[in-house]
Amino acid sequence: MEKFAVYVPKLITKKENFAPGHRACIGCGEALAVRLACKALGDDVIITNATGCIEIISSQLPYTSWRLPWMHTLFENTAAVASGIEAGLKAMTRKGRGLAVEAKVVAMAGDGGTSDIGLQALSGALERGHDFLFLCFDNEAYMNTGIQRSSATPYGASTTTSPAGKVSIGQFAWKKNVPAIVVAHNAPYVATACPSYPFDLMDKVKKGLETNGPAYVHILSVCPTGWRCLPELSVRIGRLAVETGIFPLYEVESGRYKLSFDFPKLRPIDDYLKSQGRFKHLSPDEIKKIQTRVTEEYQKLKEIAARS
Amino acid sequence: MMAKRVGMEVSVAIGEAAKMANVDVVAAYPITPQTHIVEHLAELVADGELDAEYIPVESEHSAMSACLGSSAAGARTFTATAGQGLELMHEVLYVASSMRLPIVMTVANRALSAPLSVWGDHSDAMAVRDTGWIQLFTENGQEVVDNVLCAFRIAEDQRVLLPVMVHLDGFHLSHMIEPILLPEVEAVKRFIPPLKYPFPLDPLKPVSMGDFGPPFIYSEAKWAQEVKLREAKDVVVECWQEFGKQFQRHYSPVEEYRSEGADVLLLTMGSYSETAAAAIDKVRAEGKNIGLVRLRLWRPFPFAELRQKVSQARVLIVLDRALSIGGPVGPVCSEIRSALYGQAKQPKVVSIVGGLGGRDISVAGFEAIISRGIKVAEKGSRNEFEIFGVRE
Secondary structure: OHHHHHHHHHHOOOOOOEOOOOOOOOOOHHHHHHHHHHHHHOOOEEEEEOOOHHHHHHOEOOOOOEOOOEEEOOOOOHHHHHHHHHHHHHHHHHOOOOOOOOOEEEEEEEHHHHHHOOHHHHHHHHHHOOOEEEEEEEOOOEOOOOOEOOOOOOOOOOOOOOOEEOOEEOOOOOOOOHHHHHHHOOOOEEEEEOOOOHHHHHHHHHHHHHOOOOEEEEEEOOOHHHHOOOHHHHHHHHHHHHHOOOOOOEEEEOOEEEEOOOOOOOOOHHHHHOOOHHHOOOOHHHHHHHHHHHHHHHHHHHHHHHHO | OOOEEEEEEHHHHHHHHHHHOOOOEEEEOOOOOOHHHHHHHHHHHHOOOOOOEEEEOOOHHHHHHHHHHHHHOOOOEEEEEOHHHHHHOHHHHHHHHHOOOOOEEEEEEOOOOOOOOOOOOOHHHHHOOOOOOEEEEOOOHHHHHHHHHHHHHHHHOOOOOOOEEEEEEOOOOOOOEEEEEEOOHHHHHHHOOOOOOOOOOOOOOOOEEOOEOOHHHHHHHHHHHHHHHHHHHHHHHHHHHHHHHHHOOOOOOEEEEOOOOOOEEEEEOOOHHHHHHHHHHHHHHOOOOEEEEEEOEEEOOOHHHHHHHHOOOOEEEEEEOOOOOOOOOOHHHHHHHHHHOOOOOOOEEEEEEOOHHHOOOOHHHHHHHHHHHHHHHHHOOOOOOEEOOOOO
16 A cells, blocks of 8 residues: 555546535545545536535535536435436437536435435336436435435444333344445446545546446445444544454446455454444444454355355 | 328327337337327338337336436437336436436327326326426327427427427327328438537547435526427427428417317317317307317426417316326316416316326216306306316
């Protein structure tokens, strides 16, 4: 990493298309991820954004944080809006009324706008094979409306609609595997990323952007407000998610899995869980259960990657 | 080449109209009774007769959402839907008008579930009354074709930039084979200038669209929208006048049939107006002083035109093809009463609901509605409104 620290500042654009001055919480992993993604996207993109944290913190009238063409419409329809923009540009270009630059369409949504309410529109757009990049900024709950659980909330996390209580451990289901759902649509490029690994994230966003056809990058975005953790630990906790194997980083190119970072030995899941208040109620037995599941899932992923 | 008269299903003719308008994007989901419209467009695209992107979306919600995207990109955008499909689009419709996206949509009006009914009435149209779209009603296939062409010109007018919905009755119109005069393509090209959307999504001129509006600005944003929709009425009328000049078929916000100096007026909207006109001929032949008024422009509501055309009558019977369940009277009648309230001279307004879920009203039926309406006006009714022919 020392080498990157020396060279990367020279390689990465200083231009901020996601402008400073937005209203995100202190330590927001999602704002950091969007900022990095925008550096990788460059100037010739059109962004369509689902309702959610990013939309709210970046677009309050009469201000905007966007130095790119940007459109927000609703919560669940972002992939459909992206389909429309892509089709519109395609038709106009063919009919000689296209833009002066070749623009790629990028859809952005949170985990709710991707894995819950937006899943149908995403599936439709993937199946139809539109040429677009979908970025899911996953902070593992409906943070914008006050930390309600989504299907991306991890097992055992306490949220305002899956509160831990005398007879409840909090979130009762395992996190939905949206990247696998996207892979099942035969999307040519699927990846997971985390802003704690900025260069890896930018590489993947760029690769997704350059993919011909639908591409999907699922970005774990630490949310100090919702995860009940210290804002200055945001980047550290993102690393722990990867190092413990609960959020492995990988790419799937034309169906072939490849781990981006492989650790000979995963850190114990306890290191990750104890850093966040949302897991503080978990008993040693529950932590053991989570550890077993994480180890198994990671092993499965390694096997798929080895076979690919 | 002259315009030619052809026998054609109205839905197919709508597809032909969209083709003449040279649309760039069609995003649509199948639903009875509008399916033939989008099937024909898919066929035109497949045969290379229409150079457009056809997006076979996975729901009506996504149909209208894709339309938002393509329209914001600056592409001429068309879709069609009906009934439940229009309801599934509901929240997206507000976005289309608030973001000033000139989308054109035909709605083959259909009843709403439950019980499930694929047949026609105006329940779907009434449910989207306040979505901020310009809304036109049509009576026959020719009117649908003409008004689809007008819709593009109105929607894309730089003074308007609002989406337009053209309503046609499901089955009663959508599935009829009628003689239709298809204008020549060159004439249509002249009539509908190329779309120049002023602020398309473009990396060279970045704009933020659909920002969120806190309380200090929301009211102003909505008021601006209200003013624009009201002002659009003049452009709609101007467009119809220009259409009349070029194609010799004439439209106006409120139209009449033998209504001059009438003592009793019947008011209808949509394809039932033609049957109602036949009934008017019959009662006129019997020497009764009864006429017909047809509402064509539903939004923006033509207050002045309506008042001018109905205020001199003694009785005004309004036929609604939808219910406002638990509310006052039929939704159209409710608006008419509101428009006439406080006017120095106004007729007694009677609300009759009929033609729900595709039930026919014959000429004799309209005669019965007229005589029942007159009786209610004179003697009153135990209900706020009556459903014609309902078995209680």
